Amino acid sequence: MCSAQVQSPFYDQSAIWPGASDFKLAKNANVVRFKAGETLYVEGESAPYCYQVVSGVVKEYNTLEDGRRQVADFYGVGDLFGISELEDQLHTAEAITDCAVRCYSRDPFLKAVASCPKLSQQLLDTLMARLHSSRERMIMLGRMSAIQRVAAFLIRLSREQKATSNIRFIMSRQDIADHLGLTIETVCRALTEMKKRGVIIFESARLFSIQDTASLEEITHNSN
Amino acid sequence: MCSAQVQSPFYDQSAIWPGASDFKLAKNANVVRFKAGETLYVEGESAPYCYQVVSGVVKEYNTLEDGRRQVADFYGVGDLFGISELEDQLHTAEAITDCAVRCYSRDPFLKAVASCPKLSQQLLDTLMARLHSSRERMIMLGRMSAIQRVAAFLIRLSREQKATSNIRFIMSRQDIADHLGLTIETVCRALTEMKKRGVIIFESARLFSIQDTASLEEITHNSN
């Protein structure tokens, strides 16, 4: 396995893409700031840019004709996004928190990557890691119950924030639901159920702690 | 967008990875044959090989502790697989039809790719295309109804086989169900429903034709 890298470590400020700052095309890249809730882009057709998070958290989602949404992923510091887009669906990126992103023009970016073995190696590793995690997500969406999905998501948050207490939901319940392929109500009920079982406790709606890591992990494995 | 390439064109004999045959490591790669139903590999831990389909069709799936399966994808002639694997789940590849696959030792493969810009470009394109299609699959699993998923799958088969009549299911209903995150019965009922509506007709259980392409496409878009 190639050197895997954790995806979206929201609170890890260390550069995931250490090469990023000494990109040949770093000069082409301007850093843009967005306020929480602002849309970075909406795209139906071509995607002329790709992006890297400098600070804050961004969500990327697809909207179906009838308004249903699927949040593809959340991106944190260091994460690249906008690399492989869909043409047929409405495709949007939105700032969850205030954030700064480095924008690369797509073609020069890809050209620079192609001409530098080190960069293309990094990009390969990144893509493989992402493919890997999207595999995990397919298992989640295809074969896990509501409570299993939510439990798995809590574990992800815990890993990313490297904490078992005072873990923050940076995203809304709606975002979580749209990411997990559930409704907002079902996400709530799953959280309440885990609270009832004493697996987690809430400091507030957006802040929780894991009481019983083993049970939480067990929920993701056992079907009841 | 980078030159996208269709994934898994089961019946397209043209090389998808044109560089494949003049791989520097082609000498390291031996072609192995499997009978339908045989397991190419089962892996929990490290994945020392990656593979390319020479002929036939292969399915790749993950098994959860309790036996539920998620078929990650079906691979046809030219497709690479085994590149980005999961460590935590039981991960298996199995021949659906009789087939031949070229096996590459993982490390030399990646090294050769790294040392050849053309190859790494090809691999990058492949991975991006795959990421792209896995995005589509997440929308399917997360936000589409049973009949929508099945309809989308039929369209995929039609595209891959470049036909609207006498389209073959090379895989079993169970495989389809495990790919779409449904049960075998639900897949059957969805197919029957489309047959009733006159959207498709069956030549046999594994052979069908599309009667009304527009309606089929409409099913994937409208929620009823």
Next chain:
DNA sequence: CGTTGTTTTGAGTTTTCTCAACATGTGTGG
């Protein structure tokens, strides 16, 4: 021509969704 495996259909149950009400925050202006 029975045996075995796959696909289809049926009936009842479970899970998740929908719609509606209620609760809890959060922020702003008085």
Next chain:
DNA sequence: CCACACATGTTGAGAAAACTCAAAACAACG
């Protein structure tokens, strides 16, 4: 600092979708 408004989150009851279990139909194969 309080009061109100607006957004976000939670709970409940009934409906819909998909699942489970069981049986029947259909194919493939020796």
